[in-house]
Each structure stands twice: as C-alpha cells, then as structure tokens.
Amino acid sequence: MSRIGVFICHCGENISRTVDVERVAAQVGNMPGVAFATDYKYMCSDPGQTLLKKTIQEQKLSHVVVAACSPRMHEKTFRKAVESAGLNPFLCEMANIREHCSWVHENREEATVKAIEIVGMMVERVKKNRVLPAITVPVTKRSLVIGGGIAGIQAALDIADCGHEVILVEREPSIGGHMAQLSETFPTLDCSQCIMTPKMVDVANHPKIKLYTFSEIELVEGYIGNFQVTIKKKARSVDEDTCTGCGVCMTKCPQKKIPNKFDQNIGMRTAIYVPFPQAVPNTPVIDRDNCTWFKSGKCGVCQKVCGPGAVDFEQQDRLIVEAVGAIVVATGFDLYTIDEKPKGSPIKGYGEFGHGKIPDVIDGMTFERLASASGPTGGRILRPSDGKEPKQIVFIQCIGSRAREKGISYCSKVCCMYTAKHTMLYHHKVHDGQAYVFFMDARTPGKSYDEFWRRSIEEEEAVYIRGMVSRLYQKGDKIVVMGSDIAVGVQVEIEADMVVLATAVMPQKGADTLAQKLGISYDKYHFYSEAHAKLRPVECATAGIYLAGACQGPKDIPETVSQASAAAAKVMTLFSKDKMEREPIVARVREAGCVGCFACKKVCAYGAVEEKEIRDRQGNLIKVVAYVNPGVCGGCGTCQATCPSKSVELDGYTDEQIVAMIEAL
Amino acid sequence: MAFVLRALANGSDGVFIGGCWLGECHYVTEGNYDALSMMHLTRKVLELIGVNPGRLRLEWISGSEGMRYAEVMNDFGRQLKGFGPIGEGEGLDRTALKLKFLAVKKILPYLKLVERERLRVRFKTEEEYDNYFGSDEVNSLIRELVGEKLAISQITTLLATSPLSTREISDSLRIKPAEVSRHLNSAARQGLVRYDESQKRYAIA
Numbered sequence: 066m067s068r069i070g071v072f073i074c075h076c077g078e079n080i081s082r083t084v085d086v087e088r089v090a091a092q093v094g095n096m097p098g099v100a101f102a103t104d105y106k107y108m109c110s111d112p113g114q115t116l117l118k119k120t121i122q123e124q125k126l127s128h129v130v131v132a133a134c135s136p137r138m139h140e141k142t143f144r145k146a147v148e149s150a151g152l153n154p155f156l157c158e159m160a161n162i163r164e165h166c167s168w169v170h171e172n173r174e175e176a177t178v179k180a181i182e183i184v185g186m187m188v189e190r191v192k193k194n195r196v197l198p199a200i201t202v203p204v205t206k207r208s209l210v211i212g213g214g215i216a217g218i219q220a221a222l223d224i225a226d227c228g229h230e231v232i233l234v235e236r237e238p239s240i241g242g243h244m245a246q247l248s249e250t251f252p253t254l255d256c257s258q259c260i261m262t263p264k265m266v267d268v269a270n271h272p273k274i275k276l277y278t279f280s281e282i283e284l285v286e287g288y289i290g291n292f293q294v295t296i297k298k299k300a301r302s303v304d305e306d307t308c309t310g311c312g313v314c315m316t317k318c319p320q321k322k323i324p325n326k327f328d329q330n331i332g333m334r335t336a337i338y339v340p341f342p343q344a345v346p347n348t349p350v351i352d353r354d355n356c357t358w359f360k361s362g363k364c365g366v367c368q369k370v371c372g373p374g375a376v377d378f379e380q381q382d383r384l385i386v387e388a389v390g391a392i393v394v395a396t397g398f399d400l401y402t403i404d405e406k407p408k409g410s411p412i413k414g415y416g417e418f419g420h421g422k423i424p425d426v427i428d429g430m431t432f433e434r435l436a437s438a439s440g441p442t443g444g445r446i447l448r449p450s451d452g453k454e455p456k457q458i459v460f461i462q463c464i465g466s467r468a469r470e471k472g473i474s475y476c477s478k479v480c481c482m483y484t485a486k487h488t489m490l491y492h493h494k495v496h497d498g499q500a501y502v503f504f505m506d507a508r509t510p511g512k513s514y515d516e517f518w519r520r521s522i523e524e525e526e527a528v529y530i531r532g533m534v535s536r537l538y539q540k541g542d543k544i545v546v547m548g549s550d551i552a553v554g555v556q557v558e559i560e561a562d563m564v565v566l567a568t569a570v571m572p573q574k575g576a577d578t579l580a581q582k583l584g585i586s587y588d589k590y591h592f593y594s595e596a597h598a599k600l601r602p603v604e605c606a607t608a609g610i611y612l613a614g615a616c617q618g619p620k621d622i623p624e625t626v627s628q629a630s631a632a633a634a635k636v637m638t639l640f641s642k643d644k645m646e647r648e649p650i651v652a653r654v655r656e657a658g659c660v661g662c663f664a665c666k667k668v669c670a671y672g673a674v675e676e677k678e679i680r681d682r683q684g685n686l687i688k689v690v691a692y693v694n695p696g697v698c699g700g701c702g703t704c705q706a707t708c709p710s711k712s713v714e715l716d717g718y719t720d721e722q723i724v725a726m727i728e729a730l
Numbered sequence: 731m732a733f734v735l736r737a738l739a740n741g742s743d744g745v746f747i748g749g750c751w752l753g754e755c756h757y758v759t760e761g762n763y764d765a766l767s768m769m770h771l772t773r774k775v776l777e778l779i780g781v782n783p784g785r786l787r788l789e790w791i792s793g794s795e796g797m798r799y800a801e802v803m804n805d806f807g808r809q810l811k812g813f814g815p816i817g818e819g820e821g822l823d824r825t826a827l828k829l830k831f832l833a834v835k836k837i838l839p840y841l842k843l844v845e846r847e848r849l850r851v852r853f854k855t856e857e858e859y860d861n862y863f864g865s866d867e868v869n870s871l872i873r874e875l876v877g878e879k880l881a882i883s884q885i886t887t888l889l890a891t892s893p894l895s896t897r898e899i900s901d902s903l904r905i906k907p908a909e910v911s912r913h914l915n916s917a918a919r920q921g922l923v924r925y926d927e928s929q930k931r932y933a934i935a
C-alpha cells in the first residue's frame with residue numbers, strides 16, 4: 066500500500082488567492098493511498114523543503130506529490146529534496162495548480178474544485194511511478210559557437226580562456242559581424258574597429274579556438290553534453306593553409322565593380338576579395354557568381370599571380386563533423402529592408418520613403434560606413450548620388466519599429482542612441498551642416514546614455530522634432546521631407562540633401578531554419594526564446610544550448626557582451642563536471658509481450674532499438690525481441706505509440722500512468 | 731487515440747492536444763507529424779460514432795507562446811460550451827455513449843493497424859494533411875476499412891447486453907434501420923450474431 070505525501074503550496078498568494086489550499090489539503094488527505102497532506106506558504110523555500118524532507122522520514126512516505134507551480138519551474142528542486150530524504154527522485158511528481166489553475170481562473174470555488182482534481186490525478190499517477198535509476202553520460206568538454214559577431218567572439222574567447230576548445234562557425238568570409246561595420250560607438254565614441262580588431266585577432270591566434278568561416282551548420286544531432294554537429298564549409302576557392310594573405314590576387318582581379326555588402330553596397334570590391342582589410346581570417350574568397358573564370362572559363366589571373374599557389378578553382382564544399390557538449394547561438398540580427406515586401410510576410414515596407422529609389426535616402430548602417438575611416442569614402446560624409454557633402458541632413462527614427470501597422474510592435478532599442486551618435490559624427494565632420502531628427506520618443510535608459518543624447522542637442526546642435534514623417538520626395542537635387550511637429554502642433558517641411566532612416570533591428574533571415582536544426586524555440590518575429598525571461602535569460606529551453614547577443618532580441622554592444630560572457634559562464638558550469646546525469650526517461654521493452662515485429666525499430670529515429678535473442682538454458686533460440694539501448698534512446702516515445710502489442714513503454718510516461726490520470730478525472 | 735477516447739468516454743466534453751509547431755519537434759523523430767495524422771483519424775472515428783469531431787482539437791503552441799495558449803484554451807472552452815455536454819449535445823444518452831466508446835476500444839488494435847499500413851503519410855504542411863484527410867479517396871477508404879467494422883462492433887457490443895430487434899438497435903445507436911440490417915447481415919455471415927426466431931430478435935452468436 067502506498068503512503069503518499071501531498072504538499073500544497075500557497076506560492077505566497079499566487080495560488081492561495083484563488084484556491085482554498087486548506088480545503089484542497091483536507092480533501093486530498095482523504096484520498097485512498099494518501100497518508101499525509103498539508104499546505105505551506107512557500108514549498109520551494111528552505112523551510113518548505115525541510116518540511117518535505119522531515120515528513121518523508123517521519124511519515125515513512127512512499128511517494129510524494131507537490132502541488133505548486135509548473136514542473137518546469139521546480140520539478141528539479143523537489144526531486145532533489147526528495148532524493149536527499151532517501152527516496153528515489155522519480156517517485157515525486159508535481160501537480161501544477163498555479164499556471165494551470167490559480168493564474169487562469171477567477172472564481173474561487175471553481176478553481177478550488179479544479180485544483181483538487183488536478184492533485185487527484187497526480188496522486189493516482191504517482192502510485193504507478195517506478196524507481197528509475199539515474200543514467201550518467203560523459204560530457205564532451207568542447208563547445209560550438211555559431212556566429213562570429215561581437216557576441217560569438219566574446220563567448221568563444223571566454224570559454225577558450227578557461228582552457229576548453231571552441232569551434233566558432235561564421236557564415237560570412239570574415240568574423241566581426243555588424244560591429245566591424247560601425248564607425249564609432251555610443252556612448253563613448255570610441256572607434257569600433259579599434260576595439261574590435263584586437264579581439265578578432267585574439268580569436269585567430271587562440272590555440273583553443275578552431276575557426277570555420279564561410280561555413281554553416283548543416284545538422285545538429287545528440288543532446289546536452291553530447292552533440293554531433295555537421296558543418297558545411299563552403300568552397301572558398303582559396304586554400305587557407307597555403308594563402309599568405311598578401312593580397313596580390315585582389316589587385317590583379319579584372320572584376321572591380323562588384324558592390325561590397327560589407328560597405329552596404331556603396332563601396333566596390335573585386336571578385337576575389339576579403340570583405341574589409343582587417344578581415345579575420347585574411348584569406349580571400351572567390352565570389353563565384355561574379356568571377357570571370359566561373360562564368361566563362363577564361364581569366365584565372367589570380368591563380369597565375371598567386372605566389373604560393375593558393376587559388377584552387379576546383380575546391381568543393383566540405384562537410385565536417387564535430388563533437389561538442391554545449392552550443393552558444395550568437396547569430397545576431399539583420400536590418401529591416403524598407404522597400405522589400407516579402408510575399409506572405411506580415412512586415413510591410415516603407416515604399417513611400419523612396420529607399421532604393423532616391424539614392425540619397427540611406428539607412429543607418431550605410432551612414433556608419435560613410436562615417437567610418439576605413440569605409441568607401443575614407444570617413445567623409447558624402448552623398449551617394451553625386452559625392453557632394455550634405456549641408457542639411459534629416460534623420461528619421463523608428464522606421465519599422467514600434468509600428469504595429471507595419472508588422473513590428475517592438476522597439477529596436479539601439480536607434481535612438483545611434484541616431485544621436487550620427488548627429489554628432491555628422492557635426493564633427495560637416496561643421497557648417499545642420500542635422501534634424503524626427504523621433505517619436507527618446508529612449509535612452511543606459512549608463513551615460515541620456516547624457517549622451519542630451520549632448521547631441523545641447524552641444525552638437527541637432528534639432529529634434531517630435532513627430533513622424535508623412536511624405537518624402539525628390540525635388541531637383543533636394544529631398545523634401547514633410548512631417549508634423551506634434552509638440553508644437555505645426556507642419557514642417559525640410560529641403561534636405563540627404564535622409565538617413567533608422568531601420569528596425571530584425572532577426573537574421575533564416576533564423577527559423579537554424580532554430581529548427583537546433584531544436585530551439587523562437588518568437589513570432591523569429592528572435593530566439595530564452596528559457597525564462599527573468600531568471601534564465603541566456604539559456605534555451607533545450608538543454609545545453611545558450612543564447613548570446615542580438616539573435617535573442619535587439620541589443621547594444623554592452624548588453625551583447627554581458628550576455629555573451631554569461632552564456633560562456635553557463636557553458637563552463639556544464640563543463641565543470643566530467644559526467645552529468647541524464648533524465649532516465651527512456652523506453653523499455655517488456656520482453657514477454659514483444660512479438661518481434663520491430664515496428665518500433667522502424668520508427669525510432671534515434672536508432673536506439675536493437676534486436677536481442679532470447680535463448681533457453683540449452684542455448685536454443687526461443688525468440689528475437691526488441692531491446693532499447695538506454696544510452697541512445699532520446700525518450701520521444703514514438704515506439705510506445707507504435708507497438709501493436711503494447712510491449713514497449715517509456716519510463717515515466719507509461720500507459721498505466723497516463724490512464725491512471727485520465728481515470729482520476 | 732486510446733487516451734483521447736478514454737477521456738471522452740469518461741465524460742470529458744473535449745480533449746485538447748498541444749504540440750510544438752511542425753518542424754520544431756525537440757526529438758528527431760518529429761512525432762508531431764504523426765500526432766496530426768492520428769488526430770485526423772480520431773476525428774473520423776468520432777464522426778463515425780456520431781460524436782462531434784470538434785470535441786478534439788489540436789493546436790501548435792510553442793513553449794514561448796503563453797499568450798497564444800491562453801487564447802486558444804479560452805476559445806476552445808467557448809466552443810465546447812456551445813456544443814453542450816458530451817452526448818447531450820449529440821442527442822445520445824449516457825449508456826449509448828459509453829457503449830459506442832466501448833465499441834471503438836474493442837477495435838483499437840485494428841485501427842492502429844489501419845493507421846500504420848494504409849494511412850501513414852508524411853507531408854510538410856498542415857494544409858496537405860487537411861487536404862489528404864479531406865479527400866474523397868481517403869474518406870471512402872476510412873468508411874470502407876473502419877466504418878463497417880465499427881458499426882458491427884457497436885452492434886455486437888449492444889447485443890451483448892440483450893437481444894434486440896433491428897428497430898431497437900437503430901434507435902439506441904442512431905444508425906439508420908437499413909444500415910443496421912446491412913451490418914447485421916454481414917455480422918451474421920461472419921458468425922458474430924444470429925437471429926433468434928423464438929424472440930424475433932438478434933442476439934450474439
């Protein structure tokens with residue numbers, strides 16, 4: 066006979082406000098098999114756990130049900146407590162009477178009745194729980210970092226400095242991400258390149274970091290501590306080991322007029338190229354779509370001039386498999402494209418602002434390239450159309466952001482600050498120029514941020530106009546910007562030489578595809594979701610996968626770096642043990658019932674089902690049955706749903722347990 | 731399917747299945763595709779026994795979509811209130827309902843087999859599943875493979891309680907008399923029921 070102990074938590078008032086916890090305890094106490102039932106203010110607190118442990122020993126409890134919050138929150142806490150009282154942790158179950166009951170109901174009577182039913186179900190379920198022995202698995206102490214922006218670089222360096230190998234995978238030919246594109250950075254105006262490139266070089270020289278650039282994740286298999294990752298290393302057409310990075314090839318390549326994406330397409334590059342001079346690695350890549358050799362089979366100049374003979378037109382994409390124990394996702398962001406209206410996407414463009422049509426309407430990132438000393442204009446602010454210096458410049462904030470009708474309701478967080486920065490950079494470079502800013506609100510809640518923003522107005526004389534632009538059109542060589550100043554209540558019209566749009570920060574295109582490969586979740590915009598918004602902000606719900614940087618939501622550099630170091634710390638925590646316990650939720654075959662049809666073997670995507678011969682004492686074969694290898698089983702339960710003779714069951718989720726719950730309802 | 735039917739048989743007015751979006755399964759098995767197939771088949775079975783298939787609802791809600799979960803649950807709640815309590819909403823009394831679910835339970839292993847051998851499909855989108863399970867071809871396949879088996883199972887389950895006439899069977903199960911006769915004939919051919927001349931009633935063989 067089972068002696069079940071039931072502990073009902075008030076969760077402060079979170080539960081007790083709508084659920085009469087005392088009545089639940091009284092009623093549940095009378096259920097068959099229940100030896101003890103009580104309620105307590107905070108079960109997860111130290112005294113709460115002590116109460117649990119003491120009662121288990123005093124009352125000689127055989128099973129425990131804790132009725133409180135979601136098991137995602139505290140199942141581990143209570144199972145650990147139960148274990149320390151000498152009971153197998155899997156004899157403890159949680160009944161969720163907070164998220165599933167008190168939080169979603171108002172009527173006290175109904176909520177109380179429902180809570181009793183929920184607890185009753187778990188009481189019946191726990192009776193069928195078996196003692197499950199722990200399964201330990203080794204931890205591979207190497208980690209994968211996806212994305213080589215500042216987030217990925219910081220995480221990789223932190224982990225590698227602790228002595229663990231890091232595989233850093235970057236999609237582009239060089240690491241650096243968006244930060245490498247920036248000119249100077251708020252709130253201190255230090256040059257982005259100056260603080261970024263040393264870190265990039267550290268990555269390249271670190272003995273513990275293996276860098277794969279121009280590479281993408283093809284496949285992710287396994288689980289925390291034991292992932293197998295297949296990486297596709299795209300053909301660079303230049304051998305990385307042989308190339309000395311001298312750059313002769315680039316000076317001789319006849320294709321010189323290819324828009325350089327790194328310069329927001331306002332600067333040009335050759336077909337064999339490095340995106341920017343400080344690129345890491347410094348090995349060029351051939352853009353096969355624009356290379357004369359790949360288009361017509363002629364040319365081959367780079368191959369001829371390359372001293373060490375590094376150019377290899379025959380190079381193929383390669384697949385590499387790496388074993389890692391943890392993964393940091395740091396794939397960053399993309400920018401809202403104003404004139405693009407992707408089919409089926411809820412995001413609408415700002416065609417009315419003429420971006421892409423009026424050459425001197427540019428976005429903020431393009432302004433960064435103009436202002437950058439290493440950019441296509443050598444740091445001079447010049448109009449893309451005629452190379453003249455703009456004397457009147459208009460910045461428009463919140464393009465795409467906070468515009469529900471355009472499909473995005475969030476704030477991009479960095480635009481207020483970088484626009485203020487842009488007005489300063491502009492004023493420093495064009496002394497007789499005037500900057501105007503159209504803005505909805507100024508959001509500057511960071512250390513030294515508001516002071517920085519004020520400086521833009523007070524010292525750099527930018528004129529801030531609160532209101533949105535309604536129309537914008539080309540007139541001669543001017544751009545007429547019409548809008549309203551809602552603070553004063555008048556219409557304004559400015560004849561500008563150049564317009565800069567602060568476009569919304571959006572997730573990377575294809576962020577969803579990568580998430581699906583990793584098995585992590587994302588929100589409706591495709592930003593990746595953290596396990597808990599407040600308490601687990603760098604962990605994914607999928608164990609062993611961590612988030613860093615703007616892939617999780619808009620972020621500036623200080624925040625990105627903090628999160629990256631936090632993710633690295635989480636990886637280190639995992640690597641601090643040689644072995645980790647794995648939930649023993651695996652399938653088991655009841656050999657007596659198994660008819661050897663191997664339907665389970667066919668459906669098991671993990672390849673966990675093996676064939677096992679059963680022999681009698683004389684060694685004669687009696688039958689062949691299925692056997693599930695617990696080390697390989699992923700615990701998905703598909704075999705259980707498939708088995709026609711009900712002979713394979715998932716420990717912890719047996720038919721018996723689930724039927725007991727349904728019957729208790 | 732067994733769990734869903736058991737819950738409905740026990741008097742739940744509806745069953746909700748929540749899952750991760752297609753393509754986002756945490757397991758490489760991608761069982762949510764199978765769940766979608768199973769849901770469609772289960773709905774067909776409910777329809778065949780005269781229970782509103784809308785009582786079973788499946789929605790994709792990821793772990794980070796709390797708001798969506800709440801919206802869906804509220805909507806489902808409203809929908810179920812509109813249907814009325816199970817059985818009552820369908821014009822079936824408790825005993826008839828119990829009996830119908832019992833009849834399905836008896837042929838569950840067979841349904842599993844049908845699912846595995848004839849209806850195991852793997853599409854990419856939900857729409858394709860809708861189209862497949864909405865197609866005439868699949869519907870007639872299900873009627874042929876499951877419909878008759880299920881009707882006979884209901885009749886034999888009912889006759890196990892007491893011998894009855896065609897009319898009585900038709901009334902209790904809400905199946906048309908002509909169809910009842912047809913099923914009785916084939917059940918008799920299979921040796922499952924016999925006609926009791928003395929009582930002028932059908933009985934279990």
Ligand SMILES: Cc1cc2nc3c(=O)[nH]c(=O)nc-3n(C[C@H](O)[C@H](O)[C@H](O)COP(=O)(O)OP(=O)(O)OC[C@H]3O[C@@H](n4cnc5c(N)ncnc54)[C@H](O)[C@@H]3O)c2cc1C
Pocket residue numbers: 211212213214215216217234235236237240241242243244247249250251252280281282395396397398399400429430433479483486573579613614615616620621622623625
């Ligand atoms: C115009 C502008 C100005 C800004 N100015 C400032 C400033 O002055 N100060 C400040 O603090 N912040 C500023 N920011 C914000 C700053 O750019 C971000 O905080 C920072 O770049 C985020 O870094 P990240 O590493 O998360 O992302 P990213 O810089 O976007 O890096 C992501 C990297 O991952 C790679 N990647 C993406 N997908 C994959 C994949 N599937 N596989 C492999 N690799 C992949 C990308 O190629 C990229 O290299 C500005 C932003 C903008 C738009």
Ligand code: SF4
Pocket residue numbers: 303307308309310311312313314315348349370371372373374375376
């Ligand atoms: S490919 Fe050859 S020429 Fe080009 S940078 Fe490398 S070594 Fe120099």
Ligand code: SF4
Pocket residue numbers: 651652668669670671672673674693697698699700701702703704705715759
């Ligand atoms: S539970 Fe899933 S992984 Fe484990 S044996 Fe069954 S089908 Fe394979």
